Amino acid sequence: MNGFLEKFQKKDGTEGFVHEVAAVCVLAGKILLQNGAETFRVEDTMNRIANSYAVHDAQSFVTPTGIIFSIENHDVTQLIRISERGTNLRKVTQVNTLSRKVAQGEVNLTELQRLLVHIDRSTTAYPDWLQILAAAIASSCFLLMFLGKWQDLLPAFIAGGAGQGGMIYFHKLVKVKFFSEFMSSIVIGLIALASVKIGIGFEINKIIIGAVMPLVPGVPITNAIRDIMAGDLVSGLSKSAEAMLTAFAVGIGVTAALVLD
Template identity: 35%
Template sequence: MAVTKEILTLAVETGDALLRNGAEVYRVEDTVLHILKAYEITDCDVYVLSNGIFASANENKEDACSMIRHVPLGSTHLGRIAALNQLSREICSHECSLRDAWVRLEECKSIPKNKNWVEIFFCGVGSAGFCYLFGGTALDSFVAFFIGLVLQIFLIASDRHLESKFITNILGSGIVTFLSLIVLSAGIPILQDKVVIGDIMPLVPGIALTTSIRDFFNGDYLSGAIHMIDAILTAFSIAVGVGAVITLYQLVTGGALLR
């Protein structure tokens, strides 16, 4: 009983870590099943959703056990996913004992994120690049770069103080729009819409939308619907932030610079 429960816990913990860091539902399900079978548990069932794992092992034996795990939707960390995939391969090829697997699992889960200055700098670079890609000038990209730096600083701060990502997206898109309007009001000849488009791209839920489409193609309709709703609500939050600031600006100034 104890051994079966420990193996099932290891498999679910690995699946939890994968799902929490942005892995696809079908990959998480396959990983949990392969880990269970690698430790000679063939009588097992696993059902994975975008925000939950249901697993059972040895249902028809005395050491039967089951486990349910809630996994909130989170951000993507490809480094942890790659390390967890490598761990599962070693388990399946019997290169890693049960005790070593637990140690390796904790090491995979503790892989740090990028340093703050790296995220801040490349958010600025990405914002500038998207601004130019969508028709902005070199000056627009230059302005978008610095606004992108401010946006990422806000996002890092919001991770510590704001629990709702929808509020974060509303405020983040609002800040981007407000800063672009300040630059425009200062008399700098920028294309304000291009700057805003470039700077809201780091907020756009591209991964959630792509994941939902892949889930639909794989027949995971419930998980696909969850990711699709998440993407739609995120996009709506971004639109609310941009629209609210522009509307307020037009009410205060008459919107002369936006015409």
């Protein structure tokens, strides 16, 4: 590993190389932050990549909406704004694997940049139909976990799948996360009501609870607690607010459906 770093120091010990390292670090941080990684992981990954290429004294500041990366003793500062965030743990794992290979001296800077661009441009890990099917199956399982009746499996299956489908559709229609969550919750509530009225559903509360569970912001809540415990108060509090708004949108959507009845 030392020989690897010395090779880069001798060959590319220029300001241009430092700028390239900074750009690659920010790209890695951007992928992690956009796909559900906690703040500490984003900052640690960027710093480790910089140190692996013998670019020391790197400083990073990460919030849920932006990344600032700077290298002391060099005229290098990178700033990027994060406008969309989601959960794609596959991309997080891929970037983590790459960072470990970089630390072991197995990947050069050019190859790392190429691989990160490929990860960043890759489409959704799973097609829409598979996400809908997974949400439908998960909703049925949550129904049983909350001691619902076996007769309510089908309504929960349909409501959960329709809710996920609505989430995908409304998010493509309007790029406002809370709007899509609100509308998909209304869809779930209306399907639960209809299933009870036509006689294929029995416990509307259990059906709704099971169907909305895939919409619950589990990863943001976990990351918020993790960030607060690590001392990243800005990120932790903002993620907590985002999670609460998501829960509020889901609750209001279900309530609106019941009121419409």
